[in-house]
Amino acid sequence: xxxxxxxxxxxxxxxxxxxxxxxxxxxxxxxxxxxxxxxxxxxxxxxxxxxxxxxxxxxxxxxxxxxxxxxxxxxxxxxxxxxxxxxxxxxxxxxxxxxxxxxxxxxxxxxxxxxxxxxxxxxxxxxxxxxxxxxxxxxxxxxxxxxxxxxxxxxxxxxxxxxxxxxxxxxxxxxxxxxxxxxxxxxxxxxxxxxxxxxxxxxxxxxxxxxxxxxxxxxxxxxxxxxxxxxxxxxxxxxxxxxxxxxxxxxxxxxxxxxxxxxxxxxxxxxxxxxxxxxxxxxxxxxxxxxxx
Amino acid sequence: xxxxxxxxxxxxxxxxxxxxxxxxxxxxxxxxxxxxxxxxxxxxxxxxxxxxxxxxxxxxxxxxxxxxxxxxxxxxxxxxxxxxxxxxxxxxxxxxxxxxxxxxxxxxxxxxxxxxxxxxxxxxxxxxxxxxxxxxxxxxxxxxxxxxxxxxxxxxxxxxxxxxxxxxxxxxxxxxxxxxxxxxxxxxxxxxxxxxxxxxxxxxxxxxxxxxxxxxxxxxxxxxxxxxxxxxxxxxxxxxxxxxxxxxxxxxxxxxxxxxxxxxxxxxxxxxxxxxxxxxxxxxxxxxxxxxxxxxxxxxxxxxxxxxxxxxxxxxxxxxxxxxxxxxxxxxxxxxxxxxxxxxxxxxxxxxxxx
Ligand SMILES: Nc1ncnc2c1ncn2[C@@H]1O[C@H](COP(=O)(O)OP(=O)(O)OP(=O)(O)O)[C@@H](O)[C@H]1O
Ligand SMILES: [Mg+2]
Numbered sequence: 001x002x003x004x005x006x007x008x009x010x011x012x013x014x015x016x017x018x019x020x021x022x023x024x025x026x027x028x029x030x031x032x033x034x035x036x037x038x039x040x041x042x043x044x045x046x047x048x049x050x051x052x053x054x055x056x057x058x059x060x061x062x063x064x065x066x067x068x069x070x071x072x073x074x075x076x077x078x079x080x081x082x083x084x085x086x087x088x089x090x091x092x093x094x095x096x097x098x099x100x101x102x103x104x105x106x107x108x109x110x111x112x113x114x115x116x117x118x119x120x121x122x123x124x125x126x127x128x129x130x131x132x133x134x135x136x137x138x139x140x141x142x143x144x145x146x147x148x149x150x151x152x153x154x155x156x157x158x159x160x161x162x163x164x165x166x167x168x169x170x171x172x173x174x175x176x177x178x179x180x181x182x183x184x185x186x187x188x189x190x191x192x193x194x195x196x197x198x199x200x201x202x203x204x205x206x207x208x209x210x211x212x213x214x215x216x217x218x219x220x221x222x223x224x225x226x227x228x229x230x231x232x233x234x235x236x237x238x239x240x241x242x243x244x245x246x247x248x249x250x251x252x253x254x255x256x257x258x259x260x261x262x263x264x265x266x267x268x269x270x271x272x273x274x275x276x277x278x279x280x281x282x283x284x285x286x287x288x289x290x291x292x293x
Numbered sequence: 294x295x296x297x298x299x300x301x302x303x304x305x306x307x308x309x310x311x312x313x314x315x316x317x318x319x320x321x322x323x324x325x326x327x328x329x330x331x332x333x334x335x336x337x338x339x340x341x342x343x344x345x346x347x348x349x350x351x352x353x354x355x356x357x358x359x360x361x362x363x364x365x366x367x368x369x370x371x372x373x374x375x376x377x378x379x380x381x382x383x384x385x386x387x388x389x390x391x392x393x394x395x396x397x398x399x400x401x402x403x404x405x406x407x408x409x410x411x412x413x414x415x416x417x418x419x420x421x422x423x424x425x426x427x428x429x430x431x432x433x434x435x436x437x438x439x440x441x442x443x444x445x446x447x448x449x450x451x452x453x454x455x456x457x458x459x460x461x462x463x464x465x466x467x468x469x470x471x472x473x474x475x476x477x478x479x480x481x482x483x484x485x486x487x488x489x490x491x492x493x494x495x496x497x498x499x500x501x502x503x504x505x506x507x508x509x510x511x512x513x514x515x516x517x518x519x520x521x522x523x524x525x526x527x528x529x530x531x532x533x534x535x536x537x538x539x540x541x542x543x544x545x546x547x548x549x550x551x552x553x554x555x556x557x558x559x560x561x562x563x564x565x566x567x568x569x570x571x572x573x574x575x576x577x578x579x580x581x582x583x584x585x586x587x588x589x590x591x592x593x594x595x596x597x598x599x600x601x602x603x604x605x606x607x608x609x610x611x612x613x614x615x616x617x618x619x620x621x622x623x624x625x626x627x628x629x630x631x632x633x634x635x636x637x638x639x640x641x642x643x644x645x646x647x648x
Contacts, residue, residue: 186379189346194393194440195367204392208383 001014007061008228009250032273053254057267059146067268075245077161078225086217088107090165090210094202096173109176118228126165139173153244160245163231163236172217179213180206224277233293248272295357295370295447296322296456297343297480300449302352304560314504315352320497323478324622325471327512329491330501333525336484337452339501343371343482344450357447358486361617371439373450376457378433386436387421393444411443414473428441430463430468438470442477449481456507467493488528492516500524518557525571525636531600533636536608538570541542544615546570546637549606554632557647562637568646571636574600574613587612592621 008011042053061067092110096103113121128136131148140147147155183206191205207214230249233239239246239254246254249272254267297320304313320326328336340348342355345366354361357385361369372393388409394404409504410552412418415435419445425433434454441449454470455463471494474481485491491498492512499509500523507527508520520524525533538546538553544545546553548570571596577585587610593600599619601612603626612628 001594038345094393184379185383186375186377190343190373190375190379190390190440191364191381192346193344193394194444196392197367200396205381213385246551 002078035266035269038262039270040263041266042263051106057263058271061264061267061271062120069243070248070251073157073243073245074226074227074249077164077229077247078186078222079250080157080161081164081168081225081229082221084161085168085172085221086214087164089169089217090176092169093173093176094182094206096177107173108274110173111170113167116167118167118231119235121167122161123283124233125159125166125232129159139194151241153241156241156245160229160233160236163232164225165195167232168221172221175217176215183209191252192281215286216283219279223279224273226272226279295480296320296324296355297326297448297482298353298355299339299343300353302336302339302342302354303350304342304347305350305471312504313342315546316501316504316506318499318506318509320341320480320482324479324497325474325481325483325495326499327483327485327495328643329485329488329527330507332486334501335504336486336501338451340373340452340482340484343448344420345369370447371450371636372444372446372448373452374437374441374454376453378425378437378454378457380436380440382425384426385392385422386417386428386439389425389436390443393440407443407445407502408439411439415439418504424561427499430458432517434458434466438473442473445479447480449479449483451481451483452481453485456487457487463490470494474606484487488530492528498528500527516647518647519571519629519636520637520645522569522571525638526549527647529573531574531613534572534608535573535638536569536570536572536605536610537640540564540566540568544632546635547606548608551606553585553630553635555635555637556632557635558637559646561648562646563614569638569640570577571638572610572630573634574611576634577610577612577630579612579614579626580629581617581627583629585628585630587624587626587628589626594621 031230039057040052040054096107116124128133129147131137131150137147150156154251173226187209188201188205191201196204202232225245227249229247233245233247234249234253237245239250248268252265252268252272255268256262256290297318299316299318302313302316303311305311316335316339318326330336330338332530338347342349343356343361345361345364349362356369356371361612381392384392388413390408394407395554399407408421409418412421415438417432417435417439419433420428425436428436434457437454451470455466458466467490483494494556495512497509498512498515500515501509502523508515508524510628515524516528519528519533522535525604526535536548538548541547541552542564544555546555546558553570577587585605587601587603587605589601589603591602594616595604597616598613599616599621601614601619601623603610605611605628612626638644639646
């Protein structure tokens with residue numbers, strides 16, 4: 001089928017494209033080019049003098065252990081969040097797909113966290129696990145666990161991971177459930193008759209047939225943890241204690257705002273921009289062609 | 294190899310839908326049983342209960358003498374061919390066929406041997422490496438058959454396996470399935486709503502309606518002596534003519550003012566009683582000295598045969614005759630019928646009123 005619409009002349013297509021282009025221009029190209037320009041500049045602390053320094057900001061970035069620490073944090077954070085949110089969501093989706101009684105209620109309840117803004121989710125988790133106020137913290141301490149994410153970096157990381165996972169499960173769950181429901185029932189039945197027990201059926205039939213969904217979610221989740229978890233980190237730990245939960249995105253903000261290092265911060269955001277472009281490219285390259293099984 | 298016996302099997306779905314209302318069928322070892330009936334009559338449900346894909350609400354299902362009600366589908370030693378083939382889309386044709394054997398821990402060289410053997414029988418050797426989506430509908434159908442036969446099960450179950458194919462391929466595959474089943478001698482249950490498939494494939498034909506068995510028997514028996522008006526009109530194409538008639542005495546009924554001789558007539562039918570008379574289109578023979586006169590309205594040309602639509606004693610009638618026997622512009626036809634081929638059905642119950 002021919003999917004190309006035909007227009008006479010250029011005026012109408014140009015008008016139709018204009019709003020989208022304008023938005024992209026104002027909210028993407030303009031700030032992005034600003035960031036690139038900024039990343040080549042060094043400003044003094046009061047913003048009175050500016051000097052063009054080429055790649056000096058980048059060089060400095062990679063010479064400081066700080067940056068590697070944030071990179072490492074980001075890797076740990078994204079690996080944990082992605083693997084937990086994907087596997088828990090998959091487990092829940094498989095259970096919902098069994099069409100247990102009341103599964104619609106269950107599905108709806110599972111979807112709600114997605115509607116919660118990241119900062120609010122963060123505050124929620126912060127209060128629940130706050131060492132002096134939090135109900136969960138109390139519970140943890142009552143079983144003898146020394147819980148204090150305000151001092152312990154690993155515990156702080158665990159907390160932001162939990163909050164980020166909790167928030168992302170809904171989204172993954174929805175896609176997994178849709179993916180599961182798209183698998184023809186008769187294929188599963190054929191496998192049952194073919195002598196595959198439930199576990200084997202899952203790993204040899206269901207999981208491979210879900211792989212396009214899984215791959216799509218993997219990319220989306222990585223993008224999510226890289227960028228959209230800013231609100232959660234900011235409200236729960238503010239990057240602390242002693243930068244234990246400072247991810248790349250958070251560092252852009254804290255260096256730029258708190259540290260007033262606009263050049264370094266801009267260089268970091270350019271790097272992030274590059275990462276997101278790569279991820280998007282991967283996504284288009286594979287998903288547009290549909291991951292084939 | 295095994296016989297299958299289904300005894301008083303019922304199925305009630307959640308929501309109190311009674312899909313199968315007490316069905317008993319015995320299929321001998323190597324038999325080919327076809328379940329036929331209109332949509333929603335419970336054929337698939339019955340088949341799926343034999344497969345173990347649906348629980349049996351009450352009654353008993355035995356395969357090879359063993360009660361299988363509580364036995365997992367995988368342990369029933371059956372294979373099933375689905376209407377949509379249900380091939381594993383992410384596996385090659387070879388792996389599709391090998392999957393069931395692998396799950397059962399069959400040695401590798403044995404798998405290889407059996408897959409090769411099955412694919413040779415079905416003529417699919419040349420695309421063992423392809424994925425299902427790279428195959429035509431007919432080829433997929435063969436792969437689905439292949440997957441069933443490599444396992445050498447005791448019973449084959451087919452749920453409308455040919456209904457996604459075009460008419461020509463359907464006829465071809467029908468013959469192949471029959472041949473294959475004969476050669477392998479595996480007991481088979483086959484669900485269809487196509488009465489031609491049902492007639493040609495079965496050696497035991499089961500006509501179902503609304504969750505019950507209307508009639509079962511040899512296909513020819515069902516065709517010749519339909520137990521009810523429902524079976525009479527369901528089996529046979531074009532369907533049997535049914536006309537309102539009146540009993541005229543022993544061995545005679547009338548449709549309007551036309552009197553027909555009847556051989557197979559219940560003894561308790563009293564003259565004057567209203568009754569339904571069934572006449573198969575091909576049983577009415579056109580002959581110059583026939584005693585029945587039919588007014589022809591129009592003719593349908595089918596190639597080998599012609600259908601004459603018209604009126605007999607005030608009732609609509611279709612008859613079938615070989616092409617060329619009757620001039621195409623005939624306005625009236627003289628017909629005769631063998632008294633043994635006149636069927637009588639009760640007006641209320643629809644049951645056969647024969648001897
Ligand atoms: N899972 C189910 N839950 C409730 N009712 C069902 C279910 N499956 C089937 N039914 C009902 O049971 C009856 C028999 O269904 P079944 O699928 O056995 O019919 P069928 O004879 O195979 O029809 P078709 O020729 O259309 O395939 C139908 O009325 C159907 O609505
Ligand atoms: Mg059916």
